[in-house]
Amino acid sequence: MIFKRRTSFQFRHFRLSSKLIITYLLLTVVPLSLLGYISYAQYARSVEAQIGEYMPKILHQANEDIDKQIDELMRLPDLLFNSEQALSILRKETYAKRSEFNKDQYDMNSYLSRTYIRGNNANVIGVFILSNQRMFYSSKQQFKQADWQNTLSGYSEKPYSIGKAQFILPSEVDLQFDAEVPYLFIQKQIYDVDNRKVLGDMLIAVDLSFIDKIFHNFESSNRANLWLMSDAGEIIYHSDRSLIGTMDTEKDNYPLRSGSFRANHAGGAKLMSINTASISGWTLVHSIPLSELMQRTNLVRNVTILLFIAISVITSLIAVWISWSMTRPLKRLSGLMKTVEMGNFQVDLKVPHRDEIGMLARSFNSMVSTIRDLIQKNYQVELRQKEAELYALQSQINPHFLYNTLETIGMAVEEGETEAVVDMVTLLGRMFRFSVSNQSKWVTIAQEVQHAEDYLTIQKFRFEDRLAFRIDKKMTDSHFLQLFTPKFILQPVVENAIKHGLDVRRKMEVCLSVSEEFDARTGEPCIVFRVSDNGPGISSEKLFQLEEALKKDSFAPKSANFGLSNVNARIGMMLGNDYGIQLHSIEGIGTEVLIRIPLNERSD
Template sequence: MIFRRWRGLKFRNYPLVYKLIVTYILLTVVPMSLLVYVSYTQYARSVEEQIGEYMPKFLYQANADIEKHIQELTTLPEILFNSENILSILRRTSYEKRSDLNKDQYNMNSYLARTYTNGRNADVLGVFVVSNDRVFYSSKAGFKEPNWTQTIGEYAVPNRDPSGKSSILLPADVKLHFDTDTPYVFIRKPINDDDNRKSLGTMLIAVDLSFIDDIVRNFETNERADLWVMDPAGRIVYHTDRSLIGTVDREKNLYPVLNGSFRKSVEGEPAKLVSVNQETKIGWVLVHSIPLHDLTQRADLIRNVTIFVFIAIVIAASAIAVVISYNMTRPLKKLSGLMKTVEMGDLQVDLKVQSGDEVGTLARSFNSMIATIRELIHKNYQIEIRQKEAELYALQSQINPHFMYNTLETIGMAVEEGETEQVVDMVTLLGRMLRFSVSNQSKSVTIAEEVQHVRDYLTIQKFRFEERVHFEIVQVMTDKDLQSFFTPKFILQPIVENAIKYGLETRKALDIHIAVSEEFGAKSGKRDIVLRIRDNGPGIEPERLSELEQSLKKITFEGRDAHFGLNNVNSRIVMMHGTDYGLQLHSIVGKGTEVIIRIPKTRGEELPNADD
């Protein structure tokens, strides 16, 4: 009993409306939901990976700039040796008069102000020279400690350092504090008198680290991002948050890398992407930290909007699907009954359905089919003509997939190269080409439309191959004639496709020249329209050219060989206008190929079965 009940609940036994709704959900809602989720996660991951890959490179450059600037500042003490008066002051060890000491003090302080702190070196906060128990100085800011001169003397180099190397003292290493919040460090360098082989003293330069702001501002403008510089022990020398300068980054020893990026997650805080670079000479560590959700902020906005729009579309589409499904069942039942009547041989039936949906189309197709059957019974169609029309339709219908493949391939390549503006232009051109392809079901279009179509196609190829493709379209005829006379649809594009395909295989640059003119036809004895497509490609071997000319003489199309486009275009022209028209080939190996398309001057009212 249970088995029978389960078998009665099979999906195939459900009403058609339920089948359509369930199928819609399975084939549309579920895949689209997965697509949105996968696209968002992949995008967020790629953004994180890209920032994690490139940010250490930026930090490396910033660290190098900081090191270079610090190294430049370490050379400032050398300026003292340019002045003999200053050297004589530094070499003096004692004074007989207090006034002499005051004079040297004044001269030395004035020299330090002129040379170091009065605008020439914007990053010098102060300069101090300790020599023979004397302290000379010039500073843009004062110290908080009243006895700072005594304290500053404690950081002089006690003995002569033969190497003369400079060292960096952090604010935490010096028991002095400027009365400003500007981040700074001291550069300490011994002053050695190489002529007398003795030490003249020590120079301490207070460096304003605000120059780091200008360096890091070049690659980081996000206010939520943090950037700081610390010494190997984790003491913060510089921080975008000034309140943290002087503190210690206790998590430094836990960093998995000192040159690279990693994800940092702390409970109760948003996850962050941390990038680190350690300078090799000074040993300073430059760290950049930014919340991950800031990196994907735009993606989050797009995701939320997409979800909202997606839900609205699903609800609206589901409601429409329910209404349509119920409306479909009634005419389908009626159609089923009429088909049984026709099966019995009664062709005098008519399915009256006024809707414009698929059911209405099916009803009209059914009525058209019955009318066609009745007409075929009463008329004797010539088999050759019907065969010709069917073959002509088949030839034209095979052009579209060939064209679509090449065009979409071109757009795909542009997307991969990240050329966003060009992609927009190409999609616009493709939209116009698609409208040309599907909006007009006639076999013929105006010459102006056909020329515009091939111009759009060549423009897309120009986007793809850039300087490798050049084209020129010359219209000898007037615009009025181009709008008045008609041509079989899709006769230029296949020729141009072949020219690009074979020309770019052997040429660095391909030139395509298209000319539209009016000429006298020897075969037709009339003024015909001639379209010439000339390229500077590799040309065609004489044997192959002979084979192609023989192939063009066949009206029917047999298979898709390498020159499908040539055969297709020629066969359609011959079928529509006779053997006086079609294609001619002229080619010279190594020089190029010229394809001549000759068609009659045909106006819209003269087209045979134009709307078929």
Template sequence: MWINMISKLMKFKNYRLRTKLIVTYVLLTVIPISLLGYIAYSQYTKSIEEQVGEYIPKLLEQANENIANQIRELRKFPDLLYNSDEVVEVLRKDAHQSRSSLLQDEFTVNSYLSRTFINGGSQDILGVFVISKNRIFQSTKIPHTNFGLMDYSQSYGQDIQLKTDDIFVLPHQTSLRFEGNPPFVLIMKQLTDLENRTDLGTVLIAVNVTFFEDVINEMSEEGKADLWMMNKEGRVIYHTNPSKIRTIDREFAMYPQINGSFRTTQEDASRLISLNHMDETGWTLAHSVLAGNLTEQTDLVRNATIAVFLVFVAMSTVISILLAWNVSSPLNRLTSVMKRVEKGDFDVDLAIGTTDEVGMLANNFNSMVTEIKDLIRENYQIELKQKEAELYALQSQINPHFMYNTLETIAMSVEDDEKDTVIEMVTLLGRMLRFSIGNKEALVPIADELLHVKDYLTIQKIRFEEKFDFSIQEKIESQNYYTPKFVLQPIVENAVKHGLAYGRVTTIEIGVCLVPGNEGSEEIAFKVKDNGSGIKKETLADIQRTLASDPMAKRDSHFGLSNVHARIAMNFGSGFGLDIISGVDQGTEVEIRIPVLKNGSEGGCHELKEN
């Protein structure tokens, strides 16, 4: 488990900052509030249960007291028999008398019972029974069945001897039943002759226990709670659910107390049970309610609170996302700009617009990029000057060698008395020297560059005669377009050198034209092609790697080609420069691409051809 937690923490460490901020903010707001809400709800629910657990037993105690008062009043009813001398006289008589006398006595007692108990007594009295010397006198409010002395384990013809002043007989202890099966108890009391202290018999008063309802209805909470009265064996005397009357509460013996409240589980439901024991009768009044009903109102508040909490969570999440976006967005922009700088694009400007830590970081980054650009520009200028110095050094190296060969050819022509040739060569050589030394501009008209190359090739043509030939083709108005100085001569010199080394007639073809460039623009392309021995595949790959490398780097080989390529790339970008196509015995073609550089005219371009 710990390994999984550590693994998840390690993964979380690698999450995006925005995700971390959102998760952290939500956890720091949702979890504490959820925990506090849960604790508050639990404590409030517990407090309600404790208060109900203390309050209900007090109500039960009061209800028991009211029931006891009712029973005390009912216990007084048997004494009403002493108010009638006729009834007492009948009860004193012996049972062995004539049939007519027995009927007369029965009428006398039954009439008194009806007047006093049924019609003039409590409305809860269902019936009155008097057992005296093998005689039964009775009067009931509703029809009944199965009443007799055998119910009390006595032989018919004998009086019932009670050990106490009165006792209660529950419905399950007698076969007596009233029409409609109302719940009742029998109050039994011994009748004693007050004059001679002899037993007159026993009176049994059947009392409908629905008088409990008047006492405990207020506690039933509209059917949400169960209330019942049971004796010491757990036999239910009265229950708000009539079907449970006369049943036994099987859990009564396991109840931890008979005065107070406790929580238990019945039928997979948590219930709060409150009890109060009545010492006078030995009965226990019980109250049972589902724990969920106690917190029903609280649950409504809880549900409303949960709804508000969910809205709060949604709002917190939105706020956390906005805050995370506000923090991470500048950082993401900074990261994006850093990646551009990493790829070599220093033309960036990171505008955050804040003065916090991220804004300070962005300002410092902008300062760093500006300083780097200045350093690159300074280094670039240094390297460019170095390349210019190398160019002049190259010119110094090329010009004396070429001049030596040209002067030697002129000398030979003088010896052969070829005045026209001498004049032409001297003229061409002088013009070349003026172009090389006299013009210090970095950009020259393409026409001047082509004329300089043409002068060079014409001198070579005079030197090698039939072994050498060349052609120049212009497809633009070369006088209106400009090019860096000396981009053609080093390439042409290489072509002449390698062409003549092949040992056959060397032909040099030079062309200049406009070609399509990037993004729909046009570019100027110089093409120099020879029919020499060509370049080996390995050598060509080495040259191309040299050209593709840093244009500022020093070169130990292919100096002329790389010098021209570096100058173009440094001035116009890496999209311009040299491209070489060659194969063994297939000659070599060098293409030079530069951007369109025009003079101030707006006259457009026209194709020209010149051989």
């Protein structure tokens, strides 16, 4: 515990230059090292993902090429049916003389050599026909085994589909050619359609070296392996010839039949790419160690580490020099800032330097001045906002409105209109709760419209047929509940319309509408309240004076236009000068008041 306190005390009293150097190491060297490691890991994953994405596509193309080649080879046995001479020889069952057999054997062997060996079938090593204890053949190479004819005769005894060619894979072949080329047999039964009789079997030895040409499309790597295997897992062809004919014991553990995945082996992680052919059903597999993929990346990583170390040493020396040169003027600047730390903003720092320290001092002076102005401005704005709210609240609970409402309720009681009394008391209570209980400066549009509607309903009870009103909501009620408006902006305007209209008109009609429109001035959608009436209207001269009064940034005294000026001033303070009240009036016809506010989904 004592050691910890001592260490903390010593670090707390380090020189500023030492702290800057330590900070440099913590903020640059360590994060850059971590960033380099993350970048390398991300790049390695990106390389693996890219290869894992395009390698199956190459395998798919290679499988298509192999399928195309195999399909051509599978059709070779059908060439036999183009020769009537060959078919007539195969139809013979006995010979009267040995010379006849020798002649037929010579003719058949010549036909096989001419058609299959010396033709365009470069991949055919040999062709063999087993028919009625006879063997006809032509081959580019000889088998190593002396008893190869007996071995081939055994393949004709294996069951298979009539008229359909099939493969005899390397693991099933017990014969080897002299050149030890990898091959497989294509076996097909020779069926005489005319006589409905099996004439024998044809075996075509196919050199699998043509797959090497297809494998040349892949990147050459000594550690990468590529092999072709059957559905049972038998390796038909492998880049390592010694593995041809063996079984891939891991085939059943592969998680997919087409795609790429990572596999962990004793020699390290490998990237496996697989594609299964659609025709032959054979699977082509490409395997390469991840270390092989990252070989070039590791070289770049090592060079980057060396450069990073060199740059870190150089920049550390530069940081030492900069930290030392900065500490001297900073000491003077910190001494001048002590008065500001005590909360006194009436200061002006005089730093003669023109470098960054001088810029810091000038910026500090500007910041102090700005904070001082903002404090003064916010104080005035808040004061005016409270005054506006007080004016709005007073307009709601003025004695004249209460007296008239209570007098109307008393008359309804005397006349026995119980339901009307209940309705008026309910509306009056809701208006007071809205005015007094809700302390927020913001309410939903639905609440503000409801408050204006309550006021109009109470006045309707009072003036009966002299007053009619209509509220047109062009937006859905659910939309009203999501959008907010400043409080007390509709009722003062409605009250103003009724007051001026009923003084002149025998019958007054007020229409209130709410709509969402596009504001051309701000380029943003906005909410527009329209309060229109059929009152006496306003003369053009008085309308101009009223519009000029609304433009002034001040509150009008309590007068005929108090409601409009109060609402306009509060909207300007809370939402900006782009929003507020617009007036449209024709003398003798009526007046329309437009209240424009921005689309606001928050109440703060």
